[in-house]
Amino acid sequence: MAWCLKLGCAMFGDYFTRALIAGVGLALVAGPLGCFVVWRRMAYFGDTMAHSALLGVALSIILSMNMTLGVFAVAALVAGALIVLQRQASLSTDALLGILSHSTLAVGLVLVGFLTTVRIDLMGFLFGDILAVSVEDIVIIYGGGVGILAILILAWRPLLASTVSPELAEAEGLRPEASRLVLMILMASVIAIAMKLVGVLLITSLLIIPAATARRLSATPEAMAAVAAVLGAVAVVGGLFGSRTWDTASGPSIVVMALVIFLVSLAVPVSRLFGRRVPHGT
Amino acid sequence: MNAVVPKDILITLSNAGVTRGGRTLVNGVDLTIARGEIVTLIGPNGSGKSTTAKLATGVLKPTMGSVTRLPGLRIGYVPQKLSIDWTLPLTVERLMTLTGRHTPEAIDATLEAVGAARLRKAAVQELSGGEFQRVLFARAMIRKPDLLVLDEPVQGVDFSGEVALYELVRQIRDTTRSGILMISHDLHVVMAETDTVICLNGHVCCRGTPSAVKRSPEYLKLFGERAAGSLAIYEHHHDHEHHDDGCVVAEGHEHGHEGHDHGH
Numbered sequence: 001m002a003w004c005l006k007l008g009c010a011m012f013g014d015y016f017t018r019a020l021i022a023g024v025g026l027a028l029v030a031g032p033l034g035c036f037v038v039w040r041r042m043a044y045f046g047d048t049m050a051h052s053a054l055l056g057v058a059l060s061i062i063l064s065m066n067m068t069l070g071v072f073a074v075a076a077l078v079a080g081a082l083i084v085l086q087r088q089a090s091l092s093t094d095a096l097l098g099i100l101s102h103s104t105l106a107v108g109l110v111l112v113g114f115l116t117t118v119r120i121d122l123m124g125f126l127f128g129d130i131l132a133v134s135v136e137d138i139v140i141i142y143g144g145g146v147g148i149l150a151i152l153i154l155a156w157r158p159l160l161a162s163t164v165s166p167e168l169a170e171a172e173g174l175r176p177e178a179s180r181l182v183l184m185i186l187m188a189s190v191i192a193i194a195m196k197l198v199g200v201l202l203i204t205s206l207l208i209i210p211a212a213t214a215r216r217l218s219a220t221p222e223a224m225a226a227v228a229a230v231l232g233a234v235a236v237v238g239g240l241f242g243s244r245t246w247d248t249a250s251g252p253s254i255v256v257m258a259l260v261i262f263l264v265s266l267a268v269p270v271s272r273l274f275g276r277r278v279p280h281g282t
Numbered sequence: 283m284n285a286v287v288p289k290d291i292l293i294t295l296s297n298a299g300v301t302r303g304g305r306t307l308v309n310g311v312d313l314t315i316a317r318g319e320i321v322t323l324i325g326p327n328g329s330g331k332s333t334t335a336k337l338a339t340g341v342l343k344p345t346m347g348s349v350t351r352l353p354g355l356r357i358g359y360v361p362q363k364l365s366i367d368w369t370l371p372l373t374v375e376r377l378m379t380l381t382g383r384h385t386p387e388a389i390d391a392t393l394e395a396v397g398a399a400r401l402r403k404a405a406v407q408e409l410s411g412g413e414f415q416r417v418l419f420a421r422a423m424i425r426k427p428d429l430l431v432l433d434e435p436v437q438g439v440d441f442s443g444e445v446a447l448y449e450l451v452r453q454i455r456d457t458t459r460s461g462i463l464m465i466s467h468d469l470h471v472v473m474a475e476t477d478t479v480i481c482l483n484g485h486v487c488c489r490g491t492p493s494a495v496k497r498s499p500e501y502l503k504l505f506g507e508r509a510a511g512s513l514a515i516y517e518h519h520h521d522h523e524h525h526d527d528g529c530v531v532a533e534g535h536e537h538g539h540e541g542h543d544h545g546h
Contacts (some may be wrong), residue, residue, distance in 0.1 A: 039370045161381045164366060171359035171431060172381045178350045208538045219405065 015131050020242055022133040022141050023254065027206060027232030028146040028192050030151055031214070032225035033190055034207030034232075036183055038215070039163050043208050044094070045082070046102035049187055052078040053195045054108030062111070062116055068140060072192035078104060079184040086227055105200070128199030128251030130240070137196060144193045148186050153162040155182050160221055198251040206232060209258040214264045231261055292355060292429050292461045293338050295345035300333055301307035303537045307333040309346055310485045315461040320451070320475055323463045325482035326504060331465045332362075335431055336517060338463055346380060355429060358422030360415075362465070372406045372419050374398070384424050391425040393417070395457075396450060412443035416450070423454060430454065432464045448475055 037046050060070025060175045078100055085096050112120055121129065152159070162169040162176035169176045187207075194203045210232035211224070218224035238261075239254030246253075292315050296541050299309030308330030315338065323331045336342040337349050341358050366372055377446055378389045393399045396416045401409065409417065415435065422430055432451065436444040452475050464476065479495040481487045487500040497499050 038483050039367065061401075157381065163370070164372070164377075164380060165364050168359050168361045168364070169381065170341045171336075171356055171361075172425070174381060212369075215369055217370060218378045219373055220371055224371050 007229070009259065015133075016240070016244065018133045018135065018138060019130045019250065020237060022138050022197055023130055023236035023240060024233045025138070025141045025145050026190075026197055027210065027236045028229045029148050030190055030194065030206040030265065031210045031228030031230070031232040031254070033148065033186055034209075034211035034223065034229055035203070035214070035225045036163065038211045039221075040183075042113045042187075043204060044097050045079075046204040046207055047185060048082070048097045049075040049078055049184075050130070050191050050195075051101045051192050052104035052108070052198050053200040054120070056108075057120075057195070058108050058115065060127065061115055061120070065181055068192045071195055072188050074104075075188035075191045076185060081186060089238075107120065121222075124199070125195065126199045126201050127249060128195070128197050128202060130197045132248045133197065141193050141197075144189055148189050151186060156222075159183060162164035171196045198254060202251050202255050205255045205258060206235075208256070209262050212237060213216070213258070213262040216265055216268070222268075232258070235261055292317060293463075294350045295334070295344075295347065298334075298337050298344040298349050299346035300337065300342055301345045305469050306484070308484060311337070311347070311482075312486065313338070313480060315463055317428070317461050318455060319477045320455055320464060321478045321480065322452060322461040322466055322476040323480050323482055324466055324504075325487070327396075329482045330484055331467075331482055334431065334480075335433065335463060337463055338429075339431055339501075342373075347376030352428065356425060358420050358425045358430045360418045360430070360432045360459070361434055364414075365544055366406050367488075368407055372389065374401045374404050374406060377406055377417065378424055380423060387535050388424055392420045395453075396420045396424070401464070412439045412447075412489065415439055415443075415447060419447070419450060419454070423458070423513065426458065427460055429463060430458075430460045432462065434465055434467065436466075451475060454528075477517045488528045 031208075037043060052074050056071035056074030057067060059074060060067045063070070076127045081098060082093075083097060085091075085100075086093055089267055112122060112125075123129075124132070158169065158174045158176075159179045159182065161172075162179040166176035169179070190207070190234075191200075191203055194206065199205060210228040213231050214227035217227050235258035236254050239257035240250060242248065242257060243253035245249040291361070295311050295315070297309075298311045298313075300307045301309075311330075311334055313321065313334070323334055325331050331340065333489055337344055337352075338466040339359070340349070340351060343349075374393070375386075376387055378384060389402070390399065393402055393419060396419050398413060398416045398420060401413060401417060406414065406417070419435075435451070439447060451462060451464070454460060474492065476492055478489060479492050480489045481498075481501050481504060483504060483537050487504065488498040490498070
């Protein structure tokens with residue numbers, strides 16, 4: 001690639017460096033967004049959207065469209081379907097998530113099986129293949145990532161207010177339904193850009209584990225978002241070096257590293273808040 | 283005495299009601315809130331207090347009647363139940379800027395006004411029920427609202443805390459001249475401070491000054507049911523209205539009414 005050489009970025013030539021750059025970029029976005037996933041108890045919801053990503057992969061190959069866009073569209077559709085079903089069906093949200101999560105994954109796997117003309121690295125989609133990241137992927141991650149962070153910052157106050165109390169936000173003129181929609185679109189975007197790196201089965205861990213770790217180290221929502229971003233980046237770097245040293249799978253190694261940081265944080269007696277949950281109201 | 287010049291009227295509901303999915307949540311509500319006035323909505327659970335408040339704040343659109351609000355009306359809201367999960371780190375000072383930007387000086391002054399200045403750096407999860415309620419008052423007040431909506435403001439607060447909070451409501455009214463819309467099922471203390479009490483049970487049962495409402499048979503019946511837990515008196519003036527205007531029928535109370543009154 002001429003422009004790459006022109007920039008003098010020989011560093012992009014090394015697959016390991018590309019993986020580091022891509023992973024850190026993803027973690028910087030996933031951390032802050034993951035805070036909302038934790039605050040709003042959307043972990044399973046995020047998982048469901050992520051599982052549907054494989055269906056997005058299959059469909060975009062069949063329709064020969066851009067894979068990132070295909071994954072985004074399917075994840076967003078699944079989120080929309082869930083909202084509609086929540087309003088109408090009598091099944092609990094929990095059961096609905098279970099149905100959507102596993103059926104979209106299964107339909108995706110079946111469709112991939114039909115694709116005899118294209119060779120698909122199924123393991124790569126399920127568990128990610130961060131070492132195969134191209135310069136183009138990095139451009140997508142950073143372009144998309146900057147966009148996601150910009151929207152998150154712009155919509156931060158209403159998002160946070162409607163997380164604390166939708167009722168309060170609504171009474172004071174904000175629109176919690178719109179905030180929810182924004183959040184879902186952002187999650188679908190992160191899933192679309194993250195799938196190639198850590199795979200559909202591990203995406204939500206990058207959202208949740210750094211955010212959960214950051215909680216004990218933070219006194220405000222903004223601090224928690226920043227700490228989660230940094231911790232996610234540390235997990236990516238640590239995980240990738242670990243995987244190179246011990247020749248382990250890169251995606252899972254990153255998640256294991258995030259888990260190790262989480263466990264270590266539990267031992268650090270930093271927060272006097274820990275364990276003091278005073279219920280209010282009622 | 284409040285001179286009711288038109289510009290002082292913040293909100294007017296005329297014959298307003300909401301039907302949702304075939305159910306009438308509330309209907310025929312007439313209500314005005316003026317600057318510096320305290321209006322209290324009372325009534326049993328499911329009587330339409332919250333729905334009426336949502337009509338006033340504009341969260342719900344009326345399906346019947348009309349609601350007019352002063353253009354650009356600024357609302358401060360103190361929610362009924364607010365349980366902030368431990369996973370969300372939130373200090374009192376951060377809570378103060380939840381729905382809008384405010385200067386540190388304004389935050390200090392407002393917390394001071396509710397007697398919660400020393401809590402500024404505290405995590406909201408660490409506050410007691412009464413402290414948290416004061417902070418929520420401050421959060422709504424810092425917006426300098428035209429209308430302050432208090433949803434069950436003394437829930438979960440002990441008696442002395444309750445008296446103090448009502449004193450605070452009076453102070454807020456006197457110093458800011460906000461209109462105050464209070465939702466309450468606690469009928470004792472609030473009565474003294476309030477200008478107009480509106481007693482709801484799917485529609486407006488009775489209204490007036492606290493002392494007038496206190497003597498009205500509709501109020502006594504509603505209040506008596508709640509307090510005594512049984513009602514042997516066959517005082518059904520009120521219930522016939524329900525059947526006639528049909529609102530309670532739509533709420534599925536048609537059969538419940540007689541059983542309701544005798545059974546409790």
